Amino acid sequence: MPAHSSRFKEQALAAFAAITPTPGVAKPDPIIVADKVTRRFGGLTAVNVDHVEIQRGSITALIGPNGAGKTTFFNLLTGFDSVNEGTWTLNGEQIAGTPPHKVARKGMVRTFQLTKALYRLSVLDNMRLAATGQRGESFIRGLFPFIWRKQESAITAQAEELLTRFKLIDKKSDFAAALSGGQRKLLEMARALMVKPEIVMLDEPMAGVNPALKQSLLGHIKDLRDEGMTVLFVEHDMDMVRDISDWVIVMAEGKIVAEGSPESVMGNQAVIDAYLGAHHDVSLDEGRS
């Protein structure tokens, strides 16, 4: 790990140093604060989060067994699903009930568990699409290239810079469908950055990615924090969680059952119970595998 990166990690960790690791604990500088967020599907309560805060400028992992409501909670926060009850704020502004495109414009951009590359668009067009405030996106102005051409070349330059950083520049003219699964994950992350978000929400960024690419993805996620962005991600890969997260929030059956540093959470009895069942009497080491 390069020295500058560990400095940012120390900074992020320092913010958590004085916090008691209990579910729903207050953070010194929260970017997201959610209260009483409930989502029911018929008789099933998928999400029932009483209170949670996400610390700005940190990498927070959201973990939990299958069906814990992690992705649903993601969908709710980003406006892709609507709550039965509850409110949450982004930078102190109420955004509950805001449609997804407006949430994104406010600086919270997400990726998807099943990667959503735009297959029959070139890699470069995938990137350029995401730039905000494009003049040529209006029907009338789109008809007059001289209005948007200059902005378009600035966007292209920005896109090519990001593609270079994510090592996709050689693929820029290919259709996104021609990329491998891991490259699509990279593209999706790079594309989210075109929006210039404050907080990036990654839904299982490592799913289906080969080990070699995994390392580079991890590096990119750390870079996001080091550039001052907040990262909240859902993940099943515990090695990754341990490696990059500054803080871990554990969900089970729709509720937040534990919070804390990666090390403390993995030894937490509530977490082991959530993953293995309350009376499953095994040691932590066996539980991990």
Add this chain to the structure above:
Amino acid sequence: MDFLFITQQSLSAAIGVNTIIFALAAIGLNMHFGYTGLLNFGQAGFLAVGAYSVAVAVVSFNISLWIALLIGIGNSIILALLLGIPTLRLRADYLAIVTIAAGEIIRQIARSATFNDTLGGSDGITGKFGKEFFDLNPFSEGLNLPFLRYTPNDLWVVVVGWSVVALILALMWLLVNSPWGRLLKAIREDEDAVRSLGKNVYLYKIQSLIAGGVIGSIGGFVYALSRQSVQPDNYGTALTFFAYTVLILGGAARVMAPVAGAVIFWFLLVFVEQFLRQAVSAGYIPDWLIGVNQVGQIRFMLVGLGLMLLMIFRPQGIFGDRKELALDARA
């Protein structure tokens, strides 16, 4: 057999009035289906609204033809809003269901006895409502070449019609190569991804529906003016499906595709018909196999067979990119 006559008829049809109408209908569908992924199965409804707006405004309300054309465009925008506002927030298939029903509702209203006075019932409206248009016709004689033959009025419609098609294609080319067009294509690929990037998908789908619908209604203007009459049953579902045939034949999501598709479609349709007709009357095809009266149906069978073969051996259409289609199948 008179091969010169067969060629003349086929070529005249290939760049004739019907080709223009179907090209316009398919250009509109290309905007909807090819670029935005909207399944509009009611394109006939947009043509009907265009055609009836002109006929009704001029014949029943004595409005100038030029204002009637503007009314037609306004009405097609209203139709697009009516169809789009409730359905475009829902999954793609809802638009398909609603549009196919709406197209039929429009046709049934047009042919209903209730509005006989204004809409003309099942007979439609016949009258000189295109007079203002044909008064401008500079051609006192038609075209009578060995390979091409038009009456003066048809020639005028063909010249103006192709000019309009050229203008619309130019606008279409500008649009689909702009950031606006890139957004539509992105919506076709994955709406949620586009939403997650801060784009108002709903707004762009409505814009696409309006743009394609207006182009369709211009096809309706040509339909009405060229015949100086509107008949409700010309605007049935078959019109929509032929327009889709034309689009897919040319290759969806290619600007020029609807024109190529329409030219080939009408060339084949007329060529097969004329060929069979001549072959039957000359006795090359025995009467017990195909009678003269059956030619009209059999041409559709043969053209249908030809289209099937095309889809098997060139599923991307004439202009389409096979690689692109294969990517879609894998994804």
